Structures are given as C-alpha cells and as structure tokens.
Amino acid sequence: MIIRLNTDMAAGAIGLAFAAVLWLGRGDIGRLSILFPRAILVILFVLSLLLFVKGFFRPGGRSIVISGSPWRLLVLILLLLVWWFAIGKLGFMVSSFLIMFFITWFLARVEGPVSWKRLLLWIPIIAVMVGGFYAIFTQVLNVRLPSGLLF
Amino acid sequence: MDMLLEALASLMTFEGLITVLVGVSAGLLIGSLPGLTATMALAVLLPFTFSMEPLQGLMALGAVYMGSIYGGAFTAILINTPGTPSSIATTFDGYPMARQGRAYEALAGATIASVIGGLVGVTFLLLLAPPLARWAVAFGPSEMFWVAMLGLTLVASLSSGSLLKGMIGGCIGMLLSTVGVSPVGGETRFTFGFPPLQGGIELIVALIGLFVIPELLSMAAEGRSNITESAELGKTKVGIRQVARHILGKPVNLIRSCLIGQVIAIIPGAGGNVTSLVAYNEAKRFSKDPQSFGKGNIDGVVASESSNNVMVAGSMIPLLTLGIPGAPPDAIILGVLLMHGLRPGLSLFTESGVLTNGFILSMGLAALMLLPVGLLGARLIHKIVIKTPYHFMVPAIAMVTILGTFALRNSLLDVGIMMIMGIAGFFLRLIGIHAAPIVLGLILGGIAEQGYVQTMLAAVVDPIPWLRLVENPLSKVLAALVLLGAATALLPGWLERSGRLDKGESSRGEDK
Numbered sequence: 001m002i003i004r005l006n007t008d009m010a011a012g013a014i015g016l017a018f019a020a021v022l023w024l025g026r027g028d029i030g031r032l033s034i035l036f037p038r039a040i041l042v043i044l045f046v047l048s049l050l051l052f053v054k055g056f057f058r059p060g061g062r063s064i065v066i067s068g069s070p071w072r073l074l075v076l077i078l079l080l081l082v083w084w085f086a087i088g089k090l091g092f093m094v095s096s097f098l099i100m101f102f103i104t105w106f107l108a109r110v111e112g113p114v115s116w117k118r119l120l121l122w123i124p125i126i127a128v129m130v131g132g133f134y135a136i137f138t139q140v141l142n143v144r145l146p147s148g149l150l151f
Numbered sequence: 152m153d154m155l156l157e158a159l160a161s162l163m164t165f166e167g168l169i170t171v172l173v174g175v176s177a178g179l180l181i182g183s184l185p186g187l188t189a190t191m192a193l194a195v196l197l198p199f200t201f202s203m204e205p206l207q208g209l210m211a212l213g214a215v216y217m218g219s220i221y222g223g224a225f226t227a228i229l230i231n232t233p234g235t236p237s238s239i240a241t242t243f244d245g246y247p248m249a250r251q252g253r254a255y256e257a258l259a260g261a262t263i264a265s266v267i268g269g270l271v272g273v274t275f276l277l278l279l280a281p282p283l284a285r286w287a288v289a290f291g292p293s294e295m296f297w298v299a300m301l302g303l304t305l306v307a308s309l310s311s312g313s314l315l316k317g318m319i320g321g322c323i324g325m326l327l328s329t330v331g332v333s334p335v336g337g338e339t340r341f342t343f344g345f346p347p348l349q350g351g352i353e354l355i356v357a358l359i360g361l362f363v364i365p366e367l368l369s370m371a372a373e374g375r376s377n378i379t380e381s382a383e384l385g386k387t388k389v390g391i392r393q394v395a396r397h398i399l400g401k402p403v404n405l406i407r408s409c410l411i412g413q414v415i416a417i418i419p420g421a422g423g424n425v426t427s428l429v430a431y432n433e434a435k436r437f438s439k440d441p442q443s444f445g446k447g448n449i450d451g452v453v454a455s456e457s458s459n460n461v462m463v464a465g466s467m468i469p470l471l472t473l474g475i476p477g478a479p480p481d482a483i484i485l486g487v488l489l490m491h492g493l494r495p496g497l498s499l500f501t502e503s504g505v506l507t508n509g510f511i512l513s514m515g516l517a518a519l520m521l522l523p524v525g526l527l528g529a530r531l532i533h534k535i536v537i538k539t540p541y542h543f544m545v546p547a548i549a550m551v552t553i554l555g556t557f558a559l560r561n562s563l564l565d566v567g568i569m570m571i572m573g574i575a576g577f578f579l580r581l582i583g584i585h586a587a588p589i590v591l592g593l594i595l596g597g598i599a600e601q602g603y604v605q606t607m608l609a610a611v612v613d614p615i616p617w618l619r620l621v622e623n624p625l626s627k628v629l630a631a632l633v634l635l636g637a638a639t640a641l642l643p644g645w646l647e648r649s650g651r652l653d654k655g656e657s658s659r660g661e662d663k
Contacts, residue, residue: 037329
C-alpha cells in the first residue's frame, strides 16, 4: 500500500512533538540534571524544525510504502498488545497458547483456507512449544513467569 | 600473555567447547532463516545465557554472532534470499553458482572464507584493542563527549538516507537514555509521575523492541511464506580441498577483503552489509575477469563472506575500548557486559583480562567450528529453512522475545515498553528514521551526558563555558572529525544536486 506523505515533514513533526512532550514534562528538575537533556532538546528542536522547513521546499520523499497487507500488520500489532495485557490477567501459559494459536491461524490463511484437521494438528504443536519454553525458563533459568487463572 | 594463556585454559574445557559448539549451531540456524538477522539471533538467545557465568555467557553470544553471520550465506546461496543483511553480496554470485549445480562449491567457498575472515578479525582484535584501550585512558570528559558525538554522526549518516533524520533518531535515543535517575544530579527525570520508569529504559529491552518487532511486523504483513526457487544441494565434482586450493592459491582477494572488512568494522554503525558490499565491489574492480562477477564467480562469494566475518570480531574494537558498538549486534554484547558489571575500557584488559581474552579467543574457536558445523549441518539446515512455515516462525519468535524481555528484570512493564518501542520503530522506519541511530543514541547518551556535564561544571567560571569542549588539541581533532563525518554525509547529495556527481561518473565510465 502506498500512502501519500511528505516524509521530511512527518519526521520533523514527530521530532518536534517528542521534544515538546519532554519539554512540558520536565517539571522542576535541578540544574545539573537538566543540563544535558536541555541541550539535546534544543538540538532536536532545531533539527526537526530544519527538516520540517526542508520538507516544504525540497521534500525527500512524497510517499511511504507498506509492503504486503496493512490489515495483517494492524491485526498483528493489536494481537501483540493483547498478548502483553493477557499475560498479566491469564498468566503466561494460557495467554501464550491462545494468542499463538490465533496468530498461527491468522497468518496461515494467507495461503488459503485452513482445514479443521490442520487446526487440530496445531494444538499439540503449539502446546509443546509453549510448554517447552515455559519449562526451560521456570526450571532451567529460574525465571518466575506470570501465573493467572490456571497456571 | 599470562592472561591470554589463562583465558585459553578456561576456554579449552569440555563445558567451553560445548558452549561454543551449541552457540555456533544455534546462530547458524537462526542466521540462515530469511528475515532473522544476527541482532535478532543474539536478542532471542540472550535469556538462555542469564544463568551462565559471565565468560560462558559471552562465549555463547560470541559464537551465536559468528554462526549467524555465516548462516546468512546458506539461504543467500541456496534460495537467493540473504539470511542476514550481511550476506546481500553473497547472493550476487552464490545463487548463480547454485543454479549451475555448484551449490556445494559455493558453500565450501563461503565456509572457508568465513573461517579465515573470523580468525583474521580475532587476530586484529587481540592486537589492536589493548593498545587502543590504553590510549583511551587519556580521554577526558570533553574527549568522551566528542567520541560519543562522532559515533552518533557516523551512524546517523551511514544508516539513514538523510543526515537530518539520522541525527533526529540519535537525539530521540539520547533523550530516551535520560529517562529515570540522572547519573550526575541524582534526580528523577521524565517519568511523568509513573514510578516504575525511575529505573529508566533498559538498553536490551529497547534493542529487542527496535530490532526484532519491526521485522516480525514486516514478515506478517508481507506474508513471507513462498520460498519457491530452491537450488539442490547435490554433491558436485569439486571438493572442499580444491575450493581451498583455489582460494588460498590466489590469496590477494582474500587479504584485500579481510582488510576492507576490518577497516569498515571499526566505523560505528557500518555493519556487515556495508563491509560485504564494499569488499565485493573491490573484488570485481580488481579482477582480471570482472564480467564473470554476478554470473557465478567464487571470488565474489569469498570477498563477501570473508569481509563480513572479519567484521564480527573487528567491530568489537570500538566496543571493548570506548563502549561504542561497531555494528548493531555489538550493542547486545555491550548490554551483556554492563549487565555483568563490566565497563568497556582499559579495565576490561587488566582487571577482567582473563574474561575479555577468553571472550575474544572463543570467537576464534567459533570461527574454526564453522567448518565442521557448516559443512556437516548444511543439508539439515537446508531442510529446516525450506520447510519451516512462517506462520509458526512469527509467533514463536514473538514468544521468545516476550520471554527474554520479561526475564531481564521480571517486569511486564519492560515487555510493554519493548512492544511499544518496536511498533513505533516500525512506523519511524517508514518515514526514514531508522533503529540504529536511536539505539546508538540510547547507548551513547550516558557517555555524552557525563562528558558534557563534567566539562560544563569545570567551565562554570569561564565567560563562554561551552568553549571548554574544544579546549584540548584531542577535543579539537575529534570535533573536526564530527564535522567531517557530517560533511561527508552531505557531500554526495550536494554533488548530485549541483550536477557534478553525474559528470564525474560519466567521465569515469568513459575512461573505462
């Protein structure tokens, strides 16, 4: 998918927004602690402004290209964020099994419809993957993974 | 010398050999999977080293790094898809060779070149790093500030098409490094009233997010599942001895590529893709038969693979001496060093000399192990690469990424920061702000801040305090190098706009 966008102006605007958020959120930090961030904030502001102005007169690019399906991209972003949220609620094992199963099915659909037989075959494969990593991290590496309703 | 021997003794144990062997095999496997870079291999396998001793952990990661860079050559030769960006130039001649039924010859050539390249890089590292580390002691706060700025300028100009965008990325990274408790004033900064942010943004969390998540998103969006044209790995008439005789019989190409790899490796941010492309270009330029390049000339494979494997150890020179990563995967190694309380500089070669030398020697051992592991495991890796469906690969890598991030500090917030940084990194890349300058800004932010604040404190009575930054001769040289780096990045664009680049190129073409 091609989106018409002046990339210089977009990058300049992001730099300015980032600088503004930190500048407004600096509070009453003491002189020693603000010395360096303030210098970088000023440099970021100047560079972003230069890029923004350059975008008006001599833009580096007028479009961005998202290769592949933007729909799949957005769904995967959403699923990753849901995964993060679900780990805290359902625990690592349950949430990872569910989300991994869903991502596998969602991505496999690129090649065509997924049969029930394949879906059933994936259950033990994904369970072994999740269980295996869970066992390695908890038993071998001594990492306490988040637990939830069942595990 | 005693430290070197002691390090060798600690390396030559059963545990040490197995660690390197497993590391090389794991790196080789991940590196050979298209889309999975050496940085991703290190990030994904990092949590497995948490329970190890510092030396064993570093040995494992060094071996993974060496294996993954070499692994990229497998898919580059067999399916015309570089497993890692470092192997882009390997496809130019490797794949045509495979199509001609010379896949084994190409792989043997890549293996021998990688082994020699790896060993040359380790030798350079052993010879150059200690004197450079001793020299680096002379660097005061203002010099360290300029070293940080130099690294950032070079990365900003090399990794992005636009210097301004690269510099903006670097500034964003530096500002992210200031989140949390200030190293000089001791106050909390930019936490927006959210106490868990007081610990700052963990370097490895940011690295995993910015390097792994954008690749996963790209893989999912593009639906990378169709590895279609695969060359057969049949046994050919040319054996490994004949390939070795060909490469070592005319060593000029190999020596030139290794030297190019080493010189570029020291420049922060240049990475393996730059080294292999430059070495390939020079091999073609100096060849008596340049027309055969791109059509299956083994010298092209040798140039690309030897130079990118020199880079593995060679890029550690600025990392171990000044704390500036020469290539993105080095940033993970830096994170591990800091995690074990080891700071780059002279102390790494004196107080922790056994550990540092052990780590360097383990990379040499890893380079040697590429030969048996690569040649014996070629068929197995070929099968795995061809048969692993991407719909399993994407969620599996995502799971390991989440686990690795969580395991760092047992923090779900880190997982969230990693994901948000990764998603933001994907969209920033679309508009030309790449991950490398952001990450380097994050790493160099601390060095630059200490140098800047200490210099400013010393100059508090000066009429123009910032002039103290360029008071020493060394500071002046470093500041001039920063300006030179920025000017070099701007020069091609200016020449192109003024029409001089085209004229120059056409006149060069006429000369030929």
